[in-house]
Amino acid sequence: MDLLESLKMAGTTLVANKLRSSLTMLGIIIGNASVIAMVGIGQGAQRLASEQFETLGPNLLFIVPGSQQTRSTTLNLPKTLVLADAKAIATQVPSIKEVAPQINSRLLVTYRNRNTNTAITGTTPEFLVVRNFDVARGRFITNLDLERNNQVVALGADVAEKLFGNSDPIGQTIRIKNASFQVIGVMEPKGAFLGDNQDDTAFIPLTTMANRLVGRTSPYGLELTFISATAKSQDSIGAAQFQIENLLRLRHKITDEDDFTVRTQKDVLKIVGTITGGLTVLLAAIAAISLLVGGIGVMNIMLVSVTERTQEIGLRKALGAQERDILIQFLIEAVILSAAGGIIGTALGISVIQIVAMVSPLKAGISPVAILVSVSISGGIGLFFGVVPARRAAKLDPIVALRSA
Incomplete structure (x- = not known):
């Protein structure tokens, strides 16, 4: 057959x-x-x-406190990065374009009878370039705000909507942890990143964050949650990572295990x-x-x-x-x-x-x-x-x- x-x-x-x-x-x-x-x-x-990683910013590097082993074995991360480290990276690492130090917390934000628990980020003007954020209305933090510890805030799109609805928030006063802040700007919508809503954030000057909201607890300077930095080009990311690691080892007098971790965008994505x-x-x-x-x-x-x-x-x-x-x-x-x-x-x-x-x-x-x-x-x-x-x-x-x- x-x-x-x-x-x-x-x-x-x-x-x-x-x-x-x-x-x-x-x-x-x-x-x-x-x-x-x-x-x-x-x-x-x-x-x-x-x-989503591409929206974070071009040629991005993250410098976070604690070694890789420490970060994987404890919830209470050591506070080993200070503002002086960020300034040293900005001035002494030739392959770095901009540096944005950050202090992060989550606090109650109030306007009249409306309130919301939102992420508060203390940072510097370089944050816009490093993290690829844009201002929709008003302005962002300036160096003058940092020098004077001005109590000003730029609101993420979702925070502005929760507190003010369709009203214009520019010039209004809100309270963050019982301190008054004047709204100077509203950010362009950024969207979520790995489940974290980037629009549910309020941005204030780094010095104001340290002095008025979270306090200074380190004898070595103003403690940071982490540092973001952007390399001058895609080809210089590897060199930037190497130079940052060497610089921080010298500054922290490290002879054994690093008390920090430098991650590139590609590392995190991998x-x-x-x-x-x-x-x-x-x-x-x-x-x-x-x-x-x-x-x-x-x-x-x-x-x-x-x-x-x-x-x-x-x-x-x-x-x-x-x-x-x-x-x-x-x-x-x-x-x-x-x-x-x-x-x-x-x-x-x-x-x-x-x-x-x-x-x-x-x-x-x-x-x-x-x-x-x-x-x-x-x-x-x-x-x-x-x-x-x-x-x-x-x-x-x-x-x-x-x-x-």
């Missing part, structure tokens, strides 16, 4: 048992759809993280990419289990089919069909079920990815590799799990088969 005839017979048999064939394919459909959707969503999460990539692989592996379950379902149904078609098999063998012909027919049926399930599952997975892309910020994309691998695996599963029932059918004795029918 030629292959074309086997294909026709397999198709006729499967169409004659539509419900059973559909239920057999269901596990394969769900498995393929899950794998493709999980891989697409995982890649979308990686793209979103990459885009960490996030490793995490999201690992989660994608984990989710895809879990989804692939349903492919295995679907393959077992194919084998079970094909074994039932062999039992039900004992008379047909005996009759065909009595008329001269070889074991190879019976084997090929049942293998073809198993592969058709798995391949058809794979194709339908692929279409379903692509639909899920498109829906997720429309209703969420994830830039979910369709992975041709995931589709090719998933469909190939589903077809291979049909072939693999179809061998046992196909061999059982091929080995049936025609006389016994006809007698037991």
Whole structure:
């Protein structure tokens, strides 16, 4: 019997048992759809993280207190960075363009009968350039504000809306931790970064933050939460990181473990990419289990089919069909079920990815590799799990088969 005839017979048999064939394919459909959707969503999460890091600012470096080991083993981070460190980086590191020191806290902000608990950032005028922020109305902090400890504040877009609604906040007075601040500006909307709303922030002069709100507790100078810096070019980021590390080691008189960590934008993005990539692989592996379950379902149904078609098999063998012909027919049926399930599952997975892309910020994309691998695996599963029932059918004795029918 030629292959074309086997294909026709397999198709006729499967169409004659539509419900059973559909239920057999269901596990394969769900498995393929899950794998493709999980891989697409995982890649979308990686793209979103990459885009959000790009909005932070060009050629960005973060200098944070505590060594990498310290930051991973304690919640109370050491306060080892001071304002003098930031000034030294700005003046003594030739590959650095701008430096923005920061003191961060979360405090109650009040205007008349409205209040909100929001992030307060004490910083300098360089923050706009380093962190790629823009002012929508009014102005930002100036060096004069720093020198005079002026109690002025630039509000993030969401904070301004919560406190003032549609009213103009410029010139109004708000209270931050029982201290009065005049609103001098409103920032352009920036959006969220890794779940942190950057528009839910109020910006005040760094010196005012230290002297009026959080206090000075370090004998070495004005303590900082961290320092942001931007390199002069993409090519100078590595040199900037090296120079900053050497400078701070000299300033802090370090001979053993560093009491600070310098991270580039690429370093942080690589960490996030490793995490999201690992989660994608984990989710895809879990989804692939349903492919295995679907393959077992194919084998079970094909074994039932062999039992039900004992008379047909005996009759065909009595008329001269070889074991190879019976084997090929049942293998073809198993592969058709798995391949058809794979194709339908692929279409379903692509639909899920498109829906997720429309209703969420994830830039979910369709992975041709995931589709090719998933469909190939589903077809291979049909072939693999179809061998046992196909061999059982091929080995049936025609006389016994006809007698037991």
